[in-house]
Amino acid sequence: MEVPFIDLKRQYAYLKDEISLAISSVMENADFVLGKGVSDFESSLAAACGVKHCVAVNTGTSALVIALRTMRIGPGDEVLLPAHTFIATAEAILSVGAIPVFVDIADGSYAIDLIDAEKKVTQKTKAIIPVHIYGQMVPMDGVMVFAKLHNLQVLEDACQAYGAFQNGKQPGAFGVAAAFSFYPGKNLGAYGEGGALITNDDRIAMEARALRNHGCYERYVHVMLGYNMRMDGIQGAILSVKLKYISHWNKLRNEHAAYYREQLSGVGDVTVETIANGNISNMHLFVIQTAQRDALQHFLIQKGVSTGIHYPVSLHLQKALEHLDYSVGDLPRTEAVCKRILSLPMFPEMTREEMDYTIACIKEFYVSY
Ligand SMILES: Cc1ncc(COP(=O)(O)O)c(C=O)c1O
Known part of the structure; x- marks a missing residue:
């Protein structure tokens, strides 16, 4: 799939x-x-x-x-x-x-x-x-x-x-x-x-x-x-x-996110984004963190599941901004998450079958890893 x-x-x-x-x-x-x-x-x-x-x-x-x-x-x-x-x-x-x-x-x-x-x-x-x-x-x-x-x-x-x-x-x-x-x-x-x-x-x-x-x-x-x-x-x-449709689409995204959260709880070392009290996210992206990010992403590609990384290189370490004179270690939390984040498939029209397949692949990865 x-x-x-x-x-x-x-x-x-x-x-x-x-x-x-x-x-x-x-x-x-x-x-x-x-x-x-x-x-x-x-x-x-x-x-x-x-x-x-x-x-x-x-x-x-x-x-x-x-x-x-x-x-x-x-x-x-x-x-x-x-x-x-x-x-x-x-x-x-x-x-x-x-x-x-x-x-x-x-x-x-x-x-x-x-x-x-x-x-x-x-x-x-x-x-x-x-x-x-x-x-x-x-x-x-x-x-x-x-x-x-x-x-x-x-x-x-x-x-x-x-x-x-x-x-x-x-x-x-x-x-x-x-x-x-x-x-x-x-x-x-x-x-x-x-x-x-x-x-x-x-x-x-x-x-x-x-x-x-x-x-x-x-x-x-x-x-x-x-x-x-x-x-x-x-x-x-x-x-x-x-x-006219955006509220409905954002609601669907939130339903997908709730399903991901429920199904991924306790899977490997996966953690999901915390939504702060009083906040309603539009769930533009559904981002997880794992120490095995690169291996998981590679595994999912082989299984036909596309993911994204938002973003792999922190801005302070981008070549285009090197004149601003930042170095590795300057922003430790940002640098750490850049290595751990993975954005899972997320769009309003996504089917339950597609989510179940994505979740099953992630579970399979942690069993075999
Ligand atoms: C956080 C953030 N700021 C600014 C922009 C720039 O928007 P645009 O691509 O429409 O110029 C984007 C778009 O990707 C973004 O995600």
Whole structure:
């Protein structure tokens, strides 16, 4: 049996008619860039997240870059972020000329460690980016207290966390802004690239709209240097269709996760991600840990089960970031989990048969190992 890590074709088959209609309407109105498809999506997303503004852009990375620009983060400023994230979080900081300062993850969690963050605050520290990785929100009350104490702005990297909750609140309820990614493999995925910035701050929203469109409020009148980071009309229309189903899909993901947890309990040395009290994850990824990670992954490949590693090399040890001068041993908890984590197949349309087969293969591995 073959079990894919994710299967976007199944979801498309289910949505095909609705998606075709949505795309046709963009084509018929020649609304290719921004336009009604995008502005309708922005209104629906802002309402769903309980925030005042949504600014749709072309990628999650762009949402982070634009947010940092509106926060006036620039050359010489330091920004705290966990090293346990996708490189885009650090790229966004570097692309505005600021310096990423890597922080370890907290014990027993994948969230940024505020004790380590405290040691890294300097006169130059201007902001902190908690990353809601794998679909679970970072304990935000602690982050907000920390940020207030050190006079830092908070930008939530929610690129993996659309539909996550913490004590009834969603990403965007805490920081000055939050960034989403709609990369196809995300739980709310476009059929191409996509991203959005959400905020309750009128100035940030207004500037973000200008920055995504070459820095103009009025056509061909450029008041600042911006970017071409606009969302395509087709992506907006597709995302509006998918937004109607996302709560249901996130619920299915959570049901799959509950089944994995139940079935994998006590198997080998496998541990599963702890979901903190008050949190509802969107279960973008289902990540286990084991000392035999590489051997298990290899065994599963041979059995036809695809898995992923998010991420195998911590950011502070990436070649592309070596100029930041970190070394092995600087962030011990992050380095340790990079060797142990494995993401199992997870998508809403996954069948019980596929899960049972995956679980049986994992059990078989530990019997023979
Ligand atoms: C944590 C995190 N931040 C930022 C991004 C960047 O999003 P995008 O790929 O849409 O630019 C991603 C996407 O993979 C991500 O997972």
